[in-house]
Amino acid sequence: MESIKILIADDHVMIANALSSMLNNSAICEVVSVAHSVDDLLEQAKTQKVDVFIVDLGFKGTVGDVGIIDVLRKVKPEAKIIICSMRSNLHTIKACYKLGALAFVNKDSNPDDLIKAVEMAGKGERYFIPSVLAQVGEAWMDDPLEGLSEREKKVFMLFVEGASMEEVIEEIGISKQSINNLINERIKPVVGTSRSGFKEAARKMGLIEYID
Template identity: 30%
Template structure:
């Protein structure tokens, strides 16, 4: 088999050292060079900018305020050609859909076969999408039955407000955090409740947890 002239350069971003070490070893064993490992969202953004890897493998949950999705948005704003693979312990429908909606080339679960991750890296390097069979099936089911997640039904600002409401913030606190008026928060809140069919804060929290917008 013809060997590639140069190896694929990857930055791996995950806040679990054992997970990163395992994936790094398996990728390097298949001729893929892991040039850096980031443990925080800030490190992921900085290392991507400094090293300009061919592919970024990005965990969705860092256990901090910023998520992998936030990191991806920042990177893609500056480098639209960035090839990103999302990695997650959770395969919630909302995570899968958001990963591809943002422009990710693959969504891979942490219990996947290392060969699948390597294949995802090669596809991403070529600018192609990659779907694990189980993920492709989930996306097909979403397409058939329709997506009723907050992410699909709310615009960006409304989704931010919904998430903060679900976390238990008051209208005044949300207004200050987002630098908008309390009247805007109040009006948007009512629209959100009508669209999602929820009224109580506990219902919003449950819905946000279900769709991976907040952590328990």
């Protein structure tokens, strides 16, 4: 079997190196490149022959926890992406899959889980490691933001994750007035609070794990 060529993107050098060493010890994996920033990732995505991208979340230069997926797909629409992150809240996991990631692997998972995820992603198939499958399980279809459109959910979560109004305007591509209208007319009735209370509301709904 030809090895699966992998690019690892993680801004923590020691973690990236440890993942690289572990994967290179597998018979099916070959780490061809490691990126430590968004710019580095995008440049290498354009120039390297990569079968599977293993990417952390929360990179500087992206908006929101899962923004890196959109950023990478704009450069490489066909990218086969595995998210490898310490984040473990259900909303983030579901958002990664909905944005097209083929697997979500916690950084404290068994190494065999990541290797299996790579094997399945190499085939273009979505995969749930056991711990993630147990978490999403029956809750996969449960949505505490039911009633909001995908754009409205994105506006809500961007503010929850700490984005400024200017960053939300740039990410969503609509005016400040339109965003305020969405907040007051659509989002507030669903989450039960104004923008200042979005983070606390998200915590109560189980969408985030803690408040800074």
